[in-house]
Amino acid sequence: MFTHYIDLAWRSLRQTPLVTFLMILAIAIGIGVTMTTLSVYHMMSTDPIPDKSDRLFAVQLQPMDDGETWATGDDVPYQLTYQDAINLQALPGDFLRAPMIRAGFSVHLNTPQSKPVIEDARVTDSDFFSMFNLTFIHGSAWTAAQAQSAAPVVVLDEEMAQQMFGKTDVVGESLFLGERRHEIVGVTQKWRPNIKFYDLNNGAFGKAERLFVPFSHVKAYDVDTWGNTNAWKFEETRDFNDKMNSEMVWIQFWVQLDTPAQRQAYGDMLMAYMQQQQKLGRFNREELAYGLQDVNAWMNYNKVISEDNKILVGLSFMFLAVCVANILGLLLAKFMRRAADVGVRRALGASKRQVFYQHLVEVGMLGLLGGAVGIVFAQFGLLGVRQSYDYYNNLASMDWMMLLSAPVIAISACILAGLYPAWLVCRTTPATHLKVQ
Structure with a gap:
């Protein structure tokens, strides 16, 4: 059944190429901005010497x-x-x-x-x-x-x-x-x-x-x-x-x-x-008094990650939320235009749950495509950071964890945006649209 949903989702995306392009672009831009700031923040907060960070201590005296x-x-x-x-x-x-x-x-x-x-x-x-x-x-x-x-x-x-x-x-x-x-x-x-x-x-x-x-x-x-x-x-x-x-x-x-x-x-x-x-x-x-702090405690003590960095990550997620809001509007318009087709499916025996899952698979595929494009945008963003700030050269990069996180965040964001439109369309009354058909 899941394979069938994927096939339906792909056909649906191809039927509305302009709307699909706009939604993929919106989520890609949101993911690109978010992953640029999140990757730098992640590299800043990563343990720089994990095999012995709890055995190396900075010494302080008063x-x-x-x-x-x-x-x-x-x-x-x-x-x-x-x-x-x-x-x-x-x-x-x-x-x-x-x-x-x-x-x-x-x-x-x-x-x-x-x-x-x-x-x-x-x-x-x-x-x-x-x-x-x-x-x-x-x-x-x-x-x-x-x-x-x-x-x-x-x-x-x-x-x-x-x-x-x-x-x-x-x-x-x-x-x-x-x-x-x-x-x-x-x-x-x-x-x-x-x-x-x-x-x-x-x-x-x-x-x-x-x-x-x-x-x-x-x-x-x-x-x-x-x-x-x-x-x-x-x-x-x-x-x-x-x-x-x-x-x-x-x-x-x-x-x-x-x-x-x-x-x-x-x-x-x-x-x-x-x-x-x-x-x-x-x-x-x-x-x-004296100080004896291991590597991670020493970085926290010296405030390596400033409040500005945390605020910047928060703002990037807010920007992603704006992109998700735009996608929600486009999904509402697209799904409600298919209400007649959904009514026929319901009349032929499809349950509300099946219709709901079908549309969630579609928005999940949308998120996967947007996340892939978003990774490309993020690479350009990180390149800009490296060229603008030489001291961020080692930090402005994406490790495997960030590469995996990008599609996960994109799919989750799209599913979040698609919950209400999918719920609304699955409540379609078959009789209303059968009369029209």
Whole structure:
């Protein structure tokens, strides 16, 4: 019977090509707009590292004196001071940790043919690569000895290696970061997370860095941050050494804690550290506080998805509702024009339920066709987003979940629009139309 309904629906759609075209166009436009905004929202809210998001934690400390506040709900800064980052890096324990900053260099090969490029860099510890799932295709991260001695070494991703050398196997070769020559010790696969979750303080949707240097370079070569630096009190900083010894916060710090027991132990270490620092004249507060939030909690804490994004998705569904209202009017006109045919079917023995289901199959087919065209419209919408906002480049795309959702939403919307017209036409009195026939 369902196959018969499909056949009837297809014939009906072909009998009224103009009305069918208008209805498909209406639902396609509604789906195109809705799926454009919904896809971006979906990619923003997707877990960026699902296999370990509950084991990676952003570390926060509250260094301010009593009475001082911060622009967060819990008065805890997003970042750490340099001295706290160094001290936490030295804490004992068998867990991965990574202090880090966003920096940048003029990158070149020191040859007449090499055009310098300004490139962001991640200044961090070697644990960063395993913590955030970067895969090496050549070489490896720098050694502990190289980090301790602040050796001029660098790790590139394959795209950066290809850009600079025309190949990816460049381990052992050198390039210049500014005026300093660095030896390449490793090359990673291209790494482009949709959300730069490990450094939300400097932009959630920026591009991930393509080169990496040891965190010890901060002190050894006065490598300053290209990100945000904040302070809660005035301090005279005449040089970079003063900044490193100040209460300014500008370092991000992440740890990987694989078990609840590890997390509890690390929290206890943080509290003990702050109490020890309190005896040295810092952390002058009655109640000490720290933050230890996993990836998804950290994104919520930093409001990665703003209210504007949610409102935009809501407005797109309202636009879809307008399209559905237009389809409802067209369906009413179309179905009621077929009242005489329905009367004959009823007289020949078709039940109200059968007539109702027949028309719902027709509007469902309409939704399927409109959803398919809507996906094409959405692709053009997402292309426009990518071209207009470069930092949305990874987000403005449709994954398999969104591709499946588009026809489901379209069919549901059309069925919703067709419920009243189908109910109205199935109540047709056969005798009224038989007299006319």
